Amino acid sequence: MRLLYFAWVREKAGLSSEEVELPADVTTVAELMAWQKTRGQEFASAFERAEVIRAAVDQAHAKPETEIAGASEIAFFPPVTGG
Amino acid sequence: MRLLYFAWVREKAGLSSEEVELPADVTTVAELMAWQKTRGQEFASAFERAEVIRAAVDQAHAKPETEIAGASEIAFFPPVTGG
Amino acid sequence: MIRVQSEDFDIGAEIEALRKGRSDIGAIVSFTGTVREGDGPDALESMTLEHYPGMTEKELARIEAEAHERWPLQASLIVHRYGTLKPGDNIVLVVTASSHRHAAFEAASFLMDYLKSSAPFWKQEKGKQGPRWVASRDSDDAAKARWDKPTAQPKAKPKISAVE
Amino acid sequence: MIRVQSEDFDIGAEIEALRKGRSDIGAIVSFTGTVREGDGPDALESMTLEHYPGMTEKELARIEAEAHERWPLQASLIVHRYGTLKPGDNIVLVVTASSHRHAAFEAASFLMDYLKSSAPFWKQEKGKQGPRWVASRDSDDAAKARWDKPTAQPKAKPKISAVE
Numbered sequence: 001m002r003l004l005y006f007a008w009v010r011e012k013a014g015l016s017s018e019e020v021e022l023p024a025d026v027t028t029v030a031e032l033m034a035w036q037k038t039r040g041q042e043f044a045s046a047f048e049r050a051e052v053i054r055a056a057v058d059q060a061h062a063k064p065e066t067e068i069a070g071a072s073e074i075a076f077f078p079p080v081t082g083g
Numbered sequence: 084m085r086l087l088y089f090a091w092v093r094e095k096a097g098l099s100s101e102e103v104e105l106p107a108d109v110t111t112v113a114e115l116m117a118w119q120k121t122r123g124q125e126f127a128s129a130f131e132r133a134e135v136i137r138a139a140v141d142q143a144h145a146k147p148e149t150e151i152a153g154a155s156e157i158a159f160f161p162p163v164t165g166g
Numbered sequence: 167m168i169r170v171q172s173e174d175f176d177i178g179a180e181i182e183a184l185r186k187g188r189s190d191i192g193a194i195v196s197f198t199g200t201v202r203e204g205d206g207p208d209a210l211e212s213m214t215l216e217h218y219p220g221m222t223e224k225e226l227a228r229i230e231a232e233a234h235e236r237w238p239l240q241a242s243l244i245v246h247r248y249g250t251l252k253p254g255d256n257i258v259l260v261v262t263a264s265s266h267r268h269a270a271f272e273a274a275s276f277l278m279d280y281l282k283s284s285a286p287f288w289k290q291e292k293g294k295q296g297p298r299w300v301a302s303r304d305s306d307d308a309a310k311a312r313w314d315k316p317t318a319q320p321k322a323k324p325k326i327s328a329v330e
Numbered sequence: 331m332i333r334v335q336s337e338d339f340d341i342g343a344e345i346e347a348l349r350k351g352r353s354d355i356g357a358i359v360s361f362t363g364t365v366r367e368g369d370g371p372d373a374l375e376s377m378t379l380e381h382y383p384g385m386t387e388k389e390l391a392r393i394e395a396e397a398h399e400r401w402p403l404q405a406s407l408i409v410h411r412y413g414t415l416k417p418g419d420n421i422v423l424v425v426t427a428s429s430h431r432h433a434a435f436e437a438a439s440f441l442m443d444y445l446k447s448s449a450p451f452w453k454q455e456k457g458k459q460g461p462r463w464v465a466s467r468d469s470d471d472a473a474k475a476r477w478d479k480p481t482a483q484p485k486a487k488p489k490i491s492a493v494e
Binding site: 004006007008056059060061075077078079080081082083 | 363379380381382384385388389410421422442445446447448449450451452453454463464465466470
Binding site for chain 3: 340341342343345346349352353354355356357358359360361362363364365366367417418429431432434435438439442473
């Protein structure tokens with residue numbers, strides 16, 4: 001699965017994208033965020049305030065409870081500030 | 084006093100402006116409209132539906148009860164359709 | 167700024183002039199009204215706009231000043247044409263600039279609603295059925311009424327045993 | 331139509347392209363968002379917009395399609411820039427065309443509110459105090475919520491002796 005990071009989540013995580021194999025028990029966006037916190041200091045810092053981080057599953061806005069089975073691309077980012 | 088006419092009021096009255104001496108008992112816009120109806124066939128036709136005709140006293144929108152004493156220019160026209 | 171003219175206007179150039187040299191604006195809204203051709207027996211060949219020189223400028227300036235009282239605008243422009251226009255031609259341009267997008271949107275919408283109900287212009291359409299003066303629309307008065315400030319209710323004298 | 335680009339856009343040319351050869355439109359609204367310089371210690375030197383290529387285009391197209399579902403639009407355009415911009419530069423352009431002025435105004439306002447809350451862009455400001463990610467604003471979410479459709483009330487099962 002491809003993971004993408006934007007804005008300050010990208011800066012804190014120290015990378016903009018990666019390919020990962022997820023543990024079998026990670027089935028929702030919220031579980032994926034919890035798992036991210038366990039991946040070392042940078043990820044712990046990037047996902048420390050997980051409640052303010054938004055996610056997109058296959059390029060569509062997702063909720064914490066959104067299922068990620070079968071997704072090919074999941075992105076994490078701060079609330080958007082376009083326009 | 085200068086009187087001006089616009090759009091179909093102008094067409095029916097047959098003129099776009101004139102200088103007139105008003106009778107002393109004509110003191111409001113409504114009275115001026117009533118007087119206009121007495122000024123021959125064209126004016127009777129132009130002011131027949133007086134209730135839909137709007138007036139401006141010295142280039143500001145006026146009401147039937149607006150006083151006209153001291154005004155130098157009064158205009159009559161259909162409801163506006165700009166924009 | 168207001169202008170009444172028979173010549174066409176260039177929307178892009180007008181917006182550029184309004185914002186030139188400014189880096190404090192944030193939001194610019196423009197409204198352009200154009201002549202609609204219509205179809206069938208109502209199809210237009212041309213439209214002639216008559217106006218009341220002198221009063222038109224006063225009304226547009228008054229409406230513009232009221233918009234600046236109501237919203238924090240940094241700049242604004244109203245350009246209204248008169249004379250004979252063809253389908254697709256520009257009739258009116260309103261531009262508002264603010265640091266807040268909702269102020270810019272609302273002020274532009276307000277300007278158009280007020281202009282439709284207050285600016286002394288009259289449209290005569292020419293088509294297959296001969297010339298026809300366009301009638302004003304109740305919906306334009308209703309649109310203007312949207313912006314009426316709430317009237318202070320005169321306090322009713324309390325009636326004895328009145329139900330509140 | 332939507333476009334995501336680093337280059338600047340020409341407001342007048344975009345509006346002209348949208349209306350070219352059409353005499354059925356009547357009302358064209360444009361919104362242009364620009365970089366505000368700000369002042370004092372918050373004064374900007376530049377602003378960098380990052381976005382999510384692929385998702386950005388999908389979101390803009392989705393938002394535009396929703397506007398066309400809600401209002402009778404004859405044409406629309408969203409252009410959003412990314413990259414590094416300076417004070418006064420254009421960021422975003424929204425244009426809507428309709429035969430009804432209120433539809434054009436409302437759709438443009440809707441597009442901007444949705445874009446602010448949904449399009450995956452992030453702004454980083456650079457000024458005297460070093461780079462700073464712009465925080466999202468609750469007021470933008472509230473602005474988007476203005477457009478929420480009233481939720482259909484689930485029909486309650488009739489109670490015996492219910493009062494209608």
